[in-house]
Every structure is written in C-alpha cells, then in structure tokens.
Amino acid sequence: MDNILNNYKATRNIWRSILYSLPMLLITLVLMSGGDLNFKGHAELYAFTITFIFLNTCFFLMHYKGKTDLYRSVVFIVFAIFLSFSFITNMFEYRGAMTFNQADIIECNVPFCHLVIPMMIVPAALTESIIFPGSILNGFANISTMLVLWGVATIVMGRGFCSWGCFYGGWDDGFSRLIKKPVIKRIDTIWRWMPFAVLFVVVISASLTLVPTYCDWICPFKAVTEFEAVTSAESAIKAVIFFSLFAMLVIILPLLTKKRTQCTSLCPLGALNSLSNKISAFTVKIDTKRCTMCMKCVKTCKLSALTPDDVKAGRASLLCSKCGQCIDTCRQGAIQFSIRGFEAGKLIDLSRNLFIFISFLFMAIFASGSIQNGLSKILTLIIN
Amino acid sequence: MTESFILGLTTGSACLATCGMTLVPYFVSGNTSSKRVSAGLSLFLLSRLLVYIILGAVAWYLGQALFGESTFRPYILGTFYIIFSVLLIVYAIDKGKKRGCPLSITSGIEKKFLIPVSLGIISSLSFCPAMLIAVTNSASQNNITASILVFVMFFTGTSVWFMPLPLLSMIKNRQIIKTIAMFATAIAGAIYLFRGVTTIIKSIL
Amino acid sequence: MMRYIKYTLGTIWAAIALILILILFPGLRTISEGLSKAPFMKIHPMYTGGEIIDSVKKSNRTIYIHRPVFNGLIKERMLGFVQIDWHGNIPNVINDTIDYNKDTIPDFIINIDTRNNITDLKKISAYVYDCGVSTQTSFGWVIRVNVVNIK
16 A cells, blocks of 8 residues: 555554544544433434444544545535435424425524525624524524534634535535546636635625525525425526536536536635635645655645646645545655644644544534434334 | 626626736836825726716616617517626636737827826726626616616726725736636626526516 | 744644634533624524514404614615514404504505415505515514615
C-alpha cells in the first residue's frame, strides 16, 4: 500500500489507533445517549448500538488506514440519506404529506435549514428579524440551534462544513462515486465561481423582497425534504424546478463527472463558507518539495478547489472543503492537513489527527440523531 | 422599482467588468487625489443620471405608442423580455467575443472636465441587453413618473458598482470578480426570461 | 521571530477550535437559548402576521385583529396586509365585518365558506385591496387581506 501517505505507515499500529479512537468512543457514547441509556424499546436500543458502532468503526478505520475521504464519505452519505428519510417520515407523521401549505407558513411551522443563512443576514441586520417562517427555539430544526451549529462549525472548520457537516452534500457526494471513471472528463473550472454569483443575486433579492428566494425557487434539496404544496401554477413551476435541478445537479452530473456539481456550481452557502476558510484553524497545504506535479489531486478534487496554479503555490484554494480526497490520492504524501501558521511538512500527524478528530466528532454527533431516528423507524417496522 | 434596482445591481457588475477596465485607468492616471477622483466620479454619475431620466421619459412615450392599452400588451412585453433576456445571457456567457468598450472613443477629447461627462453619457447610452430590459420595464409603467423612477432605480443599482471604481486598481484577482459578475448577469437574464415566459403564459390562460 | 508568533497563534487557534467543538453539543441548548435573546432573533411580521392589536369576542369564538404589516427592508411598503384570526369553534360560514384600523368605521366584510374554502371579500374602505390568503389553521382560521398603506 505504497500509495498511502508515507507518514502514516508509522501510525498504522492497531493499538495506537484504538487508543486514539477511545476519546471519540467515550464522547460519542455520552453525547449520543445524552447521559441516559434507558431506551424506550428494542428498536431504539438497536438503532443506538448500530449507529454508535458504525460511527466509531469509521473513525477507527480513518485513523488506522490513513484514508480520510473514504470513511468520511461513508458517514457523510449515510447522514444525507437518513436525514431525508427521517425528515420525510416526520413530515408524513406530522402533516400527512411531504408538502407544507399556507397554514404552516402562517403558524411558523417550517423547519429551518442552514441554506437560508446567507439570505437572512442583511434583513436581520436592517430589520432586526428573521425572514423565515420557522420557530426561534422550539421544535424540530429551530433557527437558533441551527445557527449555533453552523456558526461554530464554520468558524472551526471553514468550508469543511460542506464536507463534514452539511446534511445535503452527501447526496451529490454519493452519486459522484457510483461509477469508476468520469464520462465527462473536462469541466471548465470557471463554473466554480458561479455560487458566488448565486450568493450575490439571492442575497440582494431576499433582502429586497424579504423572502428567502433560493429556498423559494431553486433549492434542489426540496426534492428530498419538503416543498410548497402544489396548489397553483407558480407552486407547480417551483416543484418542477426543484426536481429538475435535483435530477441534473445532484444525480446526473455528479454521476457523469464524478464531481459534486451542486456544491461546486450552485450552493450559495458554500460560497459564503468559502470566505470562512480565511480564518479557520486548519488548512490544506502542499509540500512543493515532495510534489511531482502529476496533478492527480487536481483531477480528483470533487469541488474543483485545486488548480495547477494552487499546486504550484503550495496550498488549496479558498474553495477547499477539506474532504481529504486529494490527500488520499497523492502518492507522494505531499498534501496534508495543516494547522494555520505552520508551513507544509510541519506537524503532519498532529495536524491531521486534530483536524479529523474535531471534524469527525462534529459530523458524528450531528448525524447520529438522524441515523438513529431513521434506523429506529426501520427496525420498528421489522420487529413489529 | 425594487426590481429595477435589482436589475441594475446584478447587471451593473457586467457593465463594470466590461467598461471598468477603461474607466479605471482614467481614475488612477495623473493626479489621483481623492478630491479629483470624487469630482470625476460625481460628474460621471450625474451625466449618467441625466441621460437615464431622459431615457425614462422617452421609454414611457414609446410604451404608449407601441402598446398603450392594447390587449396585446402582455404578449409584446413578454416577447421583449424574452428577447432581451436571451441577449443578456448570451452577452454574459459569450467568452470568445472580446467586448470592446465604447468609452474608448473619449480618448480624443481634450477638455479635462468633459471626459467624465462624456464617459457618463456614452456608458448610459450603450444599450446593452440590461439597459434594454430596463427600457422594457420603464415602457410598461402606468405613468411617466413611474417610468423615470424605473430608470433612476436602475441607475442607483448600477452606480453601486461604480462607487468603488477608484479602488479597483488595488484589487487583486480582478479576473475572478469579472467572472462572478458575468455569472450574476446571466442569472439576471434567466430571471427575466422566466418572467417573459410567465407573462405570456398568464395572458394566454 | 515572526514564524514563532505564527506557530503560537496557530496552535492556540487550533486548541480553541477543539474546545469549541467539545463544548458545542453539551452546551447547545444553553447557547441556543442565549442566542435567541439577541435583538434580531424574532420572526419578521411578514410571516407572523404582526402583533395583535384588537380582539372581538363572539359567542364561541374570538376574532383577533393584527396590526397591518407594511414592513420593508428600510422603510414601509406601499402595499401590505392585515391578518385576521378566528380562534375557537369555527362555524361552517364566517360572516364578519372588520374594522382593522380601530377608527370605528368598518373596512371590509368577509364571508368564508369554511367547508368548501370559498372566501368572499366586500371592500368598504378604499384602502382595502384584495384577499391574499384564506386558510384553515390548527387553531381556527386565518385570512390576510392586502391593504394600502395610509401613510
């Protein structure tokens, strides 16, 4: 396995990996259970156990095998699927449908998601209110909780939120891995700047209309969560747009290009999160002394965050989501997670271990609720 | 009015990306004192505003002449929106074409204060697709005041981009900003295309 | 020297990042509650319908009249809406005369066939535009009537 980072040959010691995984084991046990291991039924117990073992196994393997992206993506994709499954089943239980109607808007019963955040900033500053019909503190997916989660994750991980936290990213990440080689090999890197234009347009339009326009008109993930009930031509057009964009940007194009095309070319939150890469504690650096300029990292980067110029400069661009794909791909071990302020090649082990501990912990706890909830429902059906 | 402001804001970036590279050297050449730059910029913006006010009035009269109270009004409006928005999208994404800025003809002017005035007049009469959409918006208003206001709001939206013009030379990665500006313009075009199509469909239904 | 300052600051920042993540989930409820007290943490009246300014008690239901909402980004808009709620037992037909601006002069008459979801608005005041939303809710019925800003 010479293609795995040379540095990690030294860490591929099973006992060292078990020791390193122990804190994760303990913390996830406490946080997932909330300190209470009394479960309401067998389904809940089994769901908890399976989720706990799954998450900690992935973390252990991430450290032991030295492959960041592979095990990250497994959890990331499972998170996305179970989030949608839990969400949709909850909607059916609560409302009897995947759709929301005028009454839900008037009663401020619409669950909040982090994609609204870019659009609420300017109105929040000028009107001192949130332009979203949700709950501030109560219920499922309330605004305050989501803001805290997103805010802290973004400060800590920068755009790493897009690869370790966002519960939608797993969809196009998953579809991008289904086939071995891309059918469409060359994609103009100019498209990676489109989300900034989308961010600009939705921020202005949302500020002036006081409606989160991205969510209202072009969010592809409405197709796997909830959308406005189709009661008029306008709502029918919106539904067509959501499903078309989901099909094109989340399924078809990732399948053909092996890139996360929705995240690369549309998501305005990704553009906003990119700006936080400037302050986050961790970066991705390239050791130019080891780099042979083979450009495999550029070809495999799912967000087109690496260009030949970035490789020459020795660092990933602002768009990097720290997924670890380039790090796993590099045969020379030239690409590393790095603590800000340190040059490439310094404190490689510590930087990686610290970064994946922080990021995986966030992802594991964030994802555990949805995974447990979804598994519990499935197991309830099987057991009963 | 909000819509015109948004149109100006989203497409003004494209104007700046095209003509900004001609304006920037003017503002940063010679005496770059803030007083001189502010004076030049003020003259530039004032002349643009005056031309837009006149255009607003002209657009209203054109609108009355072309469709007034006609039953074909929504169809004509919708068609214009579709044509101009397609032009706007093509304008934004046509990478191969080297867009010449019409401001280059001011290089022959000798009197110093006339340069920003002529820059303002020419840039406002460039009749780019965004301007044509603004004309269509303006022509569809109910009265002349509203028509002029549409252009004033369009002017305000575009002017946001021209305000930091003197600082442009300090910005690195201008190519990225230009790319983002072009995408924003294309998105604005897509929005107006949608609007044109829905205007026609609503009239049919 | 500069290099060592960078190393120190980077290490401190990484340590802070670790601490933040460790306290995030246990402290999530507390932090969220704290954030919810921030001045901007309230839902815009466009979605809540605005504050209730008057109530009218009928035999088995109460009508709540909200303050008209004209809130824009910076200043008030020319067109807004006034929300009227019916709480309690909703009859098959609602027929009520509403004075939304408390000037003792009725502004509109609303007639709602709640079984078939048919709403008919009779304008009295010139400032009443049309009926935007009329829907059943968990507590009864809500309408939003579009009105013109008097100011």
